Amino acid sequence: MKLYEYMGKELFAEYGIPTPRGKVASSAAEAAAAAEELGEVVIKSQVLSGKRGKSGGIAFATGSEEAEKEAGRILELEVQGMKVEKLLVEEKLAIEQELYLAITVDNGARCPVILASLDGGMDVEEVPEERMIRWPLDISTGLQPYMIREICRLMGVSGEMSKQMLKLLPKLYRLFRELDAELVEINPLASTPDGLVAADAKVTIDDDALYRHPGLPRISEKTALELKAEELNLAYVELGGDIAVMANGAGITMATLDMVQNFGGTPANFLDFGGGAGVEKTSQALELLLGTNPKAILINIFGGITRCDVVADAFVKVKEQGFIDVPVSFRLVGTNETEGRAILERIGISAYETMSDAVKHAVELAREA
Amino acid sequence: MSIYINEDTRVLVQGITGNQGSFHTAQMLEYGTKIVGGVSPGKAGQQVEGVPVFGTVFEAVEKVQPQASILFIPAPFAKDAAMEAIDAGIKVMVMIPEHIPLHDAISIMSYASLNDVVVVGPNTFGLVSSGSCKIGIMPNRYFIPGPVGVVSRSGTLCYEIVGNMTASGIGTTTVVGLGGDRVVGLNFIDVLKEFEKDDDTEVVVMVGEIGGSAEEEAARFISDEMSKPVLAYLAGKSAPPGKRMGHAGAIIERGRGTYESKVEALNAAGVKVAELPSEMPDLIKPLL
Incomplete structure (x- = not known):
């Protein structure tokens, strides 16, 4: 978890590390008031990315009028895609x-x-x-x-x-x-x-x-869906493509995304729903997948502790609730594979045995959609 | 021959009475692992799958002399359990849990290296000497004896690759899971060294991923010290920078740890990198 500069400096101060005198401001008026008190100041956008200077997110000002103007400008900025909500107004240091x-x-x-x-x-x-x-x-x-x-x-x-x-x-x-x-x-x-x-x-x-560290603030750079995934204890990253991907295990999930790209598709997300997931967790993961409005869904299961029948069961349940309205390509092998495949057959899905076949099919589905 | 463990290795299960601990104790026994005891504080005297449970690692060492230990301990308590194992004289420690705090992992590694303890993981599936001893959570049926040594940073992807090999009739000597965390015990180079010395291992397969520089360092070692052929598969070619792809260690930071940099380093060391996991058996066959 990255902390904003002003939070880091508060911690520095607690530990006795010298920091410049400064104030946090959320508006141009607050920045002006801080400058009134501090004199010559530097105004710094509080975002989690580096390269703030190059993006115009840092300015010097003398007096409250100039500070107000600069603060107003920075508060309108997006620095590396992040909206500026807070400023740190600090005394300008005589740096040797x-x-x-x-x-x-x-x-x-x-x-x-x-x-x-x-x-x-x-x-x-x-x-x-x-x-x-x-x-x-x-x-x-x-x-x-x-x-x-x-x-x-x-x-x-x-x-x-x-x-x-x-x-x-x-x-x-x-x-x-x-x-x-x-x-x-x-x-x-x-x-x-x-x-x-x-x-x-x-x-x-x-x-x-x-x-x-219950006393530390909690900061998240995640999107709404990523936050939901975090609540569900699922490893999830949004990637912006149109094929929603779900697999069990971080390495194999990455390899699945690579293969999607290899066959000319674009993955919508990384979703590792872990080993040994039950019906409930699998259903939650599936619902999360639909959040990106994909053109196709690709599920790649190599069951070790994960049981194929459990995943198939969860899928059928979510499907029957009418949530899944995009085509699905399924790969299902490993523990209880026969039972799992039979469950999918009942709703007309025949699962693939190899990863390559399932990925190729998913890429075709997305292309046709 | 195999590396780190063999059919005589006496194994202790820490956290044996929990769900995972008891389930995998049964699985390991079925594979043929010599499990001599388990530890679960406050539950001394019980039995799990016929294995005696002790209250402390020291007690287990005194009574059943384990040499290796596998930890099924929730992350917040893993440091305590690991330190206890090291202190009590365990020499090979397999750490299954994920999400162990980074500073705890570093403290464990420092104490382990002081005491010459081999640490596998954390966040690993463990290691298996195929056909004789499995200390881990991988599905039993894919790990059959053969001439290939495998070392991997990820679990399911390793099963996928070993599964492809098994389907083509290619077995393994030892398969080692390094673990997906930022700081882990054994690294590629440690394991490559052992495979180089092992008479039964003819070919080595590395399964890597983006993040860190372990593959690049391994490439240097392979080019300087390895006589045996090495093949690789790397996950994360399509991963964007700055995003953790499930594993704590799988992240491209400040332009480092990219797929391209790893492939380039490995190719320069004469290591062929498979584009797809399914290509591995065909790359291995001509080398046997």
Whole structure:
């Protein structure tokens, strides 16, 4: 779960990491009032995408009049397809140098990793590899001061700034650990006459650990159907095509989508309804599929723990309620396959045995529709 | 021969009294796995499918000497159970649960590596030494002995591919599910190393997917160290960037982990990548 910048900064403040003075505004008038108090300000759209600057979502202003004008403009914007609903109005910092600092997880090394660079401010992808210091650390050992001293040496940071890093990094690491973060990123970390200040905040919390953090806000980037899928505990992603796809298992669902594309079709969605789903969950998954108004439905079942007869039963039930009015291509093999196929035969559907045949048929159905 | 486990491996089931635990205990016993005990706190003295239940892993180790353990433990409690298994001396640990918090997974991996424990998963279907020992949840009938080693990031897709192979009369030595999470124990390279050493394995099949860089790293290893032929199938060619495709690890982030980058790396290492899962048997046959 990604947090908005202003939420990340609230957390930074709680953990004692310096942030600029600022206020959250939802209207041009509120932004003007904040500027009145703060003087020279930067107005930042609060959206979850990066590249806000390039999309015109960040502006500088002096005085309340200019702030009101700029805030009004930004509130009308869509940044990377996301509507701007909130602004963060902050004092403009006297920035001498921009650094980059982040803690994330190195999947391959299975440990936290600190990323630090003197080349802050730009997109992290654009920082040359040799200018980005990577310091993986063992989670049982945790962050020790010697590591920070060495990171500073490798970065080329010394004197007062390295003293501040020694204070700041442990706070950031504590936040990372205590809040189950996947990523905490400060870009830029601004060096100012008053010391290091987090000019930006990117915090992503592990979805699987949210249950341990009831106090954190809940933010979703999902569409209405994706939210419904989440409630039903189904893995679902909207893809915009016209063949609705349902399969059991993430890998095979992906492979099914690939095959749809391979045979010239366009998948409407990714829907993995998991292993061992019962009639109720299968029915819910089917109803979700219809939400994208597809031209055809493709169901690919390779039954291990999932029983073919249960899936067929659920399908017939939903079909009999009259919900399914588009053609269906069914692949059904595995546990209780004979029973499952017999159930489908009764309503005139003969299931395919191979994935390729079922996918080809679905693509034809969508084309004819 | 097989890798990691064999017909003599003594297996413990953690969470044996739950729905999944008891169901798969029966399935594993049917496959021929030597299950020597189960653990379920507060339920010591019971039996599941004729298997004795203990209250702690330590008690099980004392009484029935398991070497490997499989965890059917809900995600919030998985860290505790895994740490207990490591602490009590289990050497191969298979973690079935999905949605284990990332920081918990990292802590488990750190403690496991300190104690030389092999961790399979989490979010895995497990591993099977075909015909002799299954520690996992895969359907029994597709895993017949043969000359191909299989290592996969996903479950059902692996069954699909192994099912296609079985239908063509091609069996497997060992099949390992790495797990679909961001942080998992065994990776492609660990397993490829073992297959390279295993006399019975003639060909290796990798089943990968988008996200992360495990396939790219494996490609480097294959080109430097592997003498045996390796084939691959990769899922997620059509996946859009920035969307998690079911597995926590299956996501293209910041332009990394794309299908194209993986295919390119594997091809450069001499690995043929099948376009469709059904092509795999025909790619294997000429290599046997």
